[in-house]
Amino acid sequence: MTDLATLALEVAREAGALLLERFGSPARGVGSKSSVTDLVSDADRDAEALIVRRLRAARPDDAIVAEEGTSRHGTSGLSWYVDPLDGTINYLYGIPHWCVTLACADGEGAIVGVIHDPSRLETFTAQRSRGAFVSQRRLAVSTEPDLGKALVATGFGYDAEVRRRQGTAVARVLPRVRDLRRFGSAALDLAWVAAGRFDGYFESGINPWDVEAGILIVREAGGRATRLKGIGDDPRPAVVATNAAIHEALRTLLA
Numbered sequence: 265m266t267d268l269a270t271l272a273l274e275v276a277r278e279a280g281a282l283l284l285e286r287f288g289s290p291a292r293g294v295g296s297k298s299s300v301t302d303l304v305s306d307a308d309r310d311a312e313a314l315i316v317r318r319l320r321a322a323r324p325d326d327a328i329v330a331e332e333g334t335s336r337h338g339t340s341g342l343s344w345y346v347d348p349l350d351g352t353i354n355y356l357y358g359i360p361h362w363c364v365t366l367a368c369a370d371g372e373g374a375i376v377g378v379i380h381d382p383s384r385l386e387t388f389t390a391q392r393s394r395g396a397f398v399s400q401r402r403l404a405v406s407t408e409p410d411l412g413k414a415l416v417a418t419g420f421g422y423d424a425e426v427r428r429r430q431g432t433a434v435a436r437v438l439p440r441v442r443d444l445r446r447f448g449s450a451a452l453d454l455a456w457v458a459a460g461r462f463d464g465y466f467e468s469g470i471n472p473w474d475v476e477a478g479i480l481i482v483r484e485a486g487g488r489a490t491r492l493k494g495i496g497d498d499p500r501p502a503v504v505a506t507n508a509a510i511h512e513a514l515r516t517l518l519a
């Protein structure tokens with residue numbers, strides 16, 4: 265593990281410990297962001313504050329872009345993409361499917377990615393050109409070649425009109441795959457593609473902090489991940505990630 269990877273791992277675990285300690289207790293400071301269904305609480309904010317404090321102390325010249333508003337410029341050429349709590353709605357509903365995700369990127373994309381799932385004691389990691397792992401086990405994507413037999417994950421935004429558009433994409437995909445899964449965390453969806461638990465994932469309107477680490481982890485596990493200029497009539501940035509074997513079939517269907 266490089267120093268960057270070790271730092272990302274340590275910081276993700278510290279934030280995960282803070283969140284796990286509070287998980288299941290009454291939420292504090294709950295508020296809404298882009299819409300009434302887009303929630304945030306002190307858990308997201310405090311986890312972000314911990315991560316930013318640690319990264320700034322260890323790497324003062326790096327840039328940081330984080331979900332709950334931290335946006336720091338840097339001079340090192342490296343940028344950290346941070347989602348302190350991916351799967352916020354699951355967390356607030358007491359559903360043990362959420363994670364901490366960090367990626368450190370240079371001009372060509374992520375060089376280090378971590379997705380830490382404290383509920384399952386699973387930590388997905390990757391370093392560019394060095395493979396992807398969950399804990400010490402090397403990750404490999406599934407080998408399913410047929411889109412019609414593929415288990416595919418997806419996600420939806422927090423705006424009603426956006427969800428209507430995402431619904432049309434789902435209506436197009438659903439008859440053409442084994443089944444769809446909506447588990448509520450883009451980062452864990454990508455980690456599970458890398459682990460062969462899903463054969464594919466797609467989502468529009470996704471933010472860099474949700475997907476940068478997961479994209480690297482899928483690619484280092486032998487899969488493919490492509491950024492799309494929208495899906496169907498939703499023009500916002502989107503991602504499709506797969507086991508590679510079904511990639512073109514799914515991408516064509518989404519286009």
Ligand code: LIP
Pocket residue numbers: 331347349350351352353418419420421422448449450451467474
């Ligand atoms: C969530 C994503 C998920 C998406 C949700 C939300 P959050 O991130 O992980 O894939 O469907 O709308 O954006 O808000 O829990 O960090």
